Amino acid sequence: MNNIIAMPVVIPLLVSIILVFLRPFIKVQRVLSLIALVATAIVSIYILNSIQMNGVLRLDFGGWKPPYGILFVADSFSVLLVLTTAIVSSIILIYAFSSIGRRYENMFFYPFVLLLIAGVNGSFLTGDLFNLFVFFEVMLLASYVLITLGGKKVQLMESIKYVAINVLSSWFFLLGIAYLYGTVGTLNMAHLSARIAEVGQGPLLTIISIIFLIVFSLKSGLLLYFWLPGSYSAPPTAIAALFGALLTKVGIYALFRTFTLIFYHEPSITHTLIGVMAAITLVGGSIGAIAYQDIRQIVSYNVVITIGFILVGLAVSTSIGIQGSVFYLVHDIIIKASLFLLAGTMIYLTGKTSIEEMSGLIRNYPLLGWLFFLTMLALAGIPPLSGFLGKLYIGQGAVEAGSYILLALAFLSGILVLYSLLRIFMNTFWGETIISEEDEIPLRKGLLLPCVLLGMMTIALGVGAEGILVYVEDAAYTLMNPEVYIDAVLEKGK
Amino acid sequence: METLITILVGVLVAVAVYLLLSRSVIRIILGSAVLSHAIHLLLMVMGGLKKGGVPLIGEETENFADALPQALILTAIVISFAVTAFLLVLAYRTYQEAGSDDLQELRGFKNE
Known part of the structure; x- marks a missing residue:
């Protein structure tokens, strides 16, 4: 039946368990983990197309009908993210093959990456709030x-x-779940939505919704991003890229899900608050991105800016704004992975982390320089590349809703993103070359190939936006009309 | 009974917040452990205490107790156990490497 929608979780989970027993065989581990992720990607393409034909899919575990049992719900929004996650993480895995080192590979690196992906996919697919907590923990423990x-x-x-x-934020999540269960007596998301629509979202429920807002803001780095730049700068490149590309996106997904499906009745309070938080995030992230000399810090602050930018779409909550956010979310998973990998490669090649100490890299590594240039343009939202459409739609959404302050901040931050990356580009790639031809570390194909693949994806996503727009529109439609989701989950449960 | 447990939850949260606000890593970990216990208790209170019989088919009572919070707590306890264990090991390793358990001195990047 719909068993296939559990596959994006089951495949990585099972393979990761098998890999634990194959510790000495690193080649086998590499091949198996890559196969698992590619298989996940193929399965999610199938699910995505099946959703277009049959509507929102669901899988009741153990045959317990909703709202009694735990279930997975696959709509276009979640499966789009699952698909992007699978593709981008397999590309990052290819980068890890030639960069992470034997020491990591011996210490269960691949099993934990797969567990992380299983947790991420589970969070995207689950239709139960407590189950979301559990998958968050799976993902976080792996992280x-x-x-x-x-x-x-x-x-x-x-x-x-x-x-x-x-x-700490996990316990707050549990606290929110406890209050919500005490108030409405259910944890199934669709059922929650239906019940809250029945009783009305009173002050009590609005306060509970703000607890969830705080929890997911901590996880995604909306306003509460103080932990993010430091911890994303510390681990090796491949791991930092996985984190930068995926982890905050799960928090953003949870924010979108809860505030479009469950707590959408009081937008004047909750969505205004999200708007204010997004605005401060944009400002704070921009200041951070300009202030630092360390490439890793600049790149991490770029993650923060994007979080604010995507949530502008949720704050204005118009159909076109949400479409923009969904599109930009997909684009950002790809482009942040690319940015982290390129920055990491630059640090690997020069052995320095500060942009002041690098210079003239374009002479030694021309392709790397052009790839960085491409990534920079995509992040700034230059038309043929993938960032453009998302920015355009989020901007249109903000205009429709009349939130001109958010609009101005969002696009101003875009310029600052461009400036911060241009600063890296000019300092590191232009100027006198510091690496003589004898000292030049050869740029291995294993490091360059993933960056090229991600660069090609951003071009493909920009040029072929028409193709993916069908899915994005469907995702936004389901988000804007909660009854589609509720009907799909509760039709037979009544 | 519910009121009493709620007050207990409040006390536990107060203790947890006090511990969390200190600078020593070990106190923060203990604080997060206490907070997790407080929230597990809260989950139980939210389901209602002692409302009826055991929720099994064949029990001869009018009302059945809500079994879901128990299941949630069980899962949450396992998670909090694993997370606290990990945090303790991490704190010990950090102490070994950095020679301090004061969060003020545990700055990874100097030029912040």
Whole structure:
């Protein structure tokens, strides 16, 4: 039946367990983990097309009809993200093959990456709030291990804050779940939505919704991003790229899901608050991106800016704004992975982290320079590339809703993103070359190939936007009309 | 009974917040552990305490107790156990590397 929608979780989970027993066989681990992720991508393409034919799919575990059992719900929004996650993580995995080093590969690197992906996919697919908490924990525990793996001093110091803040926010999540269960007596998201629509979202429920807002803001780095730049700068490139591309996106997904499906009745309070938080995030992230000399810090602050930008779409909550956010979310998973990989490669090649100490890289590594240039343009939203359409739609949404302050901040931040990256580009790629031809570290194909693949994806996503727009429109339609989701989940449960 | 447990939850949260606000890593970990216990208790209270019989077919009562919070708590306890264990190990490793458990001194990047 619909068993296939559990596959994006089951495949990585099972393979990761098998890989634990194959510890000495690194080649086998590499091949198996890559196969698992590619298989996940293929399965999610199938699911995505099947949703277009049959509407929102669901899978009741153990045959318990909703709202009694735990279930997976696959709509276009979640499966689009699952698909992008699978593709981008397999590309990052290819980068890891030639960069992560034997020490990591011996210490269960691949199993934990797959567990992380299983947790991420589970969070995207689940239709139950408590189950979302559990998948968050699966993802976070895997991320705790990945961020501390290697055990360098800086890494441990930064990651203890990351772990502590995430543990705390997990307990707040549980607190919100407890209150919500006490108030409406259910945890199935569709059922929650239906019940809240029945009783009306009173002050009590609005306060509970703000607890969820705080929790997911901590996870996604909306306003509460103080932990993000430090901890994303510490781990090795491949892991940092996985984090930068995926982890915050799960928090953003949860924000979109809860505030379009469950708590959408009081937009004057909750959505205004999201708007204010997004605005401050945009400003704070922009200041951070300009202030630092360390490439890793600049890149991490770019993650923060994007979070604010995507949530402008949710704050204005118009159909076109949400479409823009969904599109930009997909684009950003790709482009942040690319940015982290390129920055990491530059640090690997020069052995320096500050932009002041690098110079003239374009002479030694021309392709790397052009790829960075391409990524920069895509992030700034230059038309043929993938960032453009998302920015356009979010901008249109803001105009429709009349939120001109958010609009101005969103596009001003775009210029600052461009400036911060241009600063990296001009300092590191232009100027006198500092690496003589004898000292030049050869840029291995294994490092360059993933960056090229991601660059090609951003061009493809920009040029072929028509193709993906069908899915994005459907995703936005389901988000804007919660009854589609509710009907799909509860039709037979009544 | 519910009121009493709610007050207990409040006390636990107060203790947890006090511990979390300190600078020592070990206290923060203990604080997060206490907070998790407080929230597990809260989950139980939210389901209602002692409302009826055991929720099994064949029990001869009018009302059945709500079994869901128990299941949630069980899952949450396992997670909090795993997370706290991980945090303790991480704190010990950090202490070994950095020679301090004061969060003020645990700055990874100097030029912040």
